[in-house]
Amino acid sequence: MSDWLKSLKTPTPQKGFELAITLAREGVVYTQPSAEIRTKLRKKYAKDADSLIMVSEVIAIHFQTVAAANNYWK
Numbered sequence: 894m895s896d897w898l899k900s901l902k903t904p905t906p907q908k909g910f911e912l913a914i915t916l917a918r919e920g921v922v923y924t925q926p927s928a929e930i931r932t933k934l935r936k937k938y939a940k941d942a943d944s945l946i947m948v949s950e951v952i953a954i955h956f957q958t959v960a961a962a963n964n965y966w967k
Contacts, residue, residue, distance in 0.1 A: 898916075901959050901963070902962060909960060909963060909966070913953075913956035914952055916955040916959075917955055
């Protein structure tokens with residue numbers, strides 16, 4: 894895997910939220926490296942409200958981490 898994450902520091906909360914989304918996506922890629930399998934699975938979870946809520950929870954947890962790393966952009 895590439896060394897893509899240089900810092901959790903972001904200039905704005907919006908960029909921090911975007912980083913949280915990227916962290917969630919990259920986590921999926923690390924745990925399921927096959928793009929073909931991810932594509933097949935996406936068809937199922939894209940229509941499952943519980944799965945989508947869980948994705949939101951993962952993003953929220955990452956956003957908490959990024960926000961703390963940025964001193965909540967004070």
